[in-house]
Amino acid sequence: MKLVYVFDAYCGWSHGFSGALREVVSRHPGLAVEVVSGGLFTGPRRVPIREFGYVQDANAKIAELTGAEFGEAYERLVADGSFVMDSEAAARGVAAVRQVAPDRAVELAAALQHAFYVDGLSLSEAATYRTVAQAAGLDTDAVVAAFEAPEAQTAAHADFRRAAQLGVTGFPTLLAVEGHSVAPLAYGHATADEMDERLTAH
Template identity: 50%
Template sequence: MNNKELALIYVWDAYCGWCYGFSKSLKAFHENHPELPLTVLSGGLFVGHKKLPIASFSHIPEANKRISQLTGAEFGTPYQTLLEEGTFVMDSEAAAKGFSALRFFAPERAYLLASSIQRAFYYEGKSLSDPATYREIAIANNLDPEAVLAQFQDVASTKDAHADFAKVQQLGVQSYPTLLLQKGDEFIGLGGGVMTTEKIEARLENILL
């Protein structure tokens, strides 16, 4: 099998702290393998009855400490303030819509846009339901901010977000972050959690042997 039949699928959620921690490893791995196309899918972690104030998830502060210790990810002061106040509602559908709107204009930069979204929340403490957040991300990534906002508010972004959630369910992925290698009709787990770039590389090598 040649590399043309291989591709990467990354399943994440904008409000997943472990995805934020995994981003450095994935960025380095992705840069090492420009020959492997990468599709980024939103998982839909906090939707429906799980769309609750951040204080409802009492494990988050401790998880964040572990994420920092294991990955070196930095959680910014504005985010820590949100966490302490406890009333902020994490809405993964709104975040997936925002990601869809950005991805629409730069699909080849989907992973970098996902990273920008996570930094906006986990470092800058910005709401991923607020159109102004996507305006700033669009400007920082040289995209037309008005076009991105129009796309965010269009029903097409909601449909696209739901299509991502459905694909993730079809793949049977239930934890985030999950990096899959698509090899023909097979989907093979390649990495996630706190895996280093070196460990992902080793796993890829084993699969391709």
Template identity: 70%
Template sequence: MKLVYVFDAYCGWSHGFSATVRQVVSRHPQLPVDVVSGGLFTGDRRMRLSASGFIQDANRRITESTGAEFGPGYQRLAAEGSFVMDSEAAARGVAALRRTSPTRAVELVTAVQHAFYVDGLSLSDSSTYRQVAEQAGLNADTVVAAFHSPESRVAAEADFRRTAELGVTGFPTLLGLDGRRTFVLASGHATAAEVDQRLAALTAQRPS
């Protein structure tokens, strides 16, 4: 069995799920994890922070449900309002970090969301990935070069296709893949304990 974490870097509920997914991964180190960018705001769906009136209300619900922080840097960005959320650029950054350190993908993508939702940094700017890489002890020049490379653009598009192939339409979604069987372990919000219970149930149902 392996886990597939489908998220979007500009999804507030994915940010709220960060603590849960980190806990699940730390509790189940034997399970490989694929991290997939969903492509929430791409092409004509790219959106200014000011263009969606529901975002601030949603953020309040996310904090109430998960305790996730929306920091002063993000609040300033949201108040100014002109910032454009571009999930394709963010997916290229995720692909660059994932390529540099595949086994730390969950740690790195939650750091990316912290950079946006707490520090208010643009996920279209290579300097953000440089900072994330430096804080994680990675080669920042390698990550920045990967962000700008054609391979990261191809990887982002592959992520969006895989999201569609998996039938995922909402973020975050945590899946369990066991052979040809796919199970939803979390969608939108869940605690690590709830995910653990669902994993235990799946394990008990596996053919001997």
């Protein structure tokens, strides 16, 4: 059995979920986790952040429920309103860190969300991946090269297809997968204890 975590780096609920996910993963060190980008803001949904009028209310609720931090630099991006969240670029970045450090995918996915939601850094910029890689002690040049390589786009699209094949329509979603059996452990929000109970029952 393995866990499949379908998220989007530009999804506030995924940002809020990362702490509970890390807790579950730490309780089950032998369990493999596949991290998949869902593709929330692609195609016609790639528009300036001001078009999503609900962002600040949603973030307040996420912070209240999960304790997630939303930093001043990020709040400035929201206030300005012109920033465009591009989930394809973010998925390329997730693919890049996953390629360089596959066993740290959960930790690095959370680090990318921290870079955006706390530090206000764009997940479309190579410099952001250099910063995240450096903080994580990874080979910065390798991460940036992986982000900029054409294979990253292929991997991003493969992730979007994988999410669709799993029937995932919202983020974050955590699934327990064994053979052809797929059991949902979390959808949107769950505590580590709730996910543990479902995992044990599965």
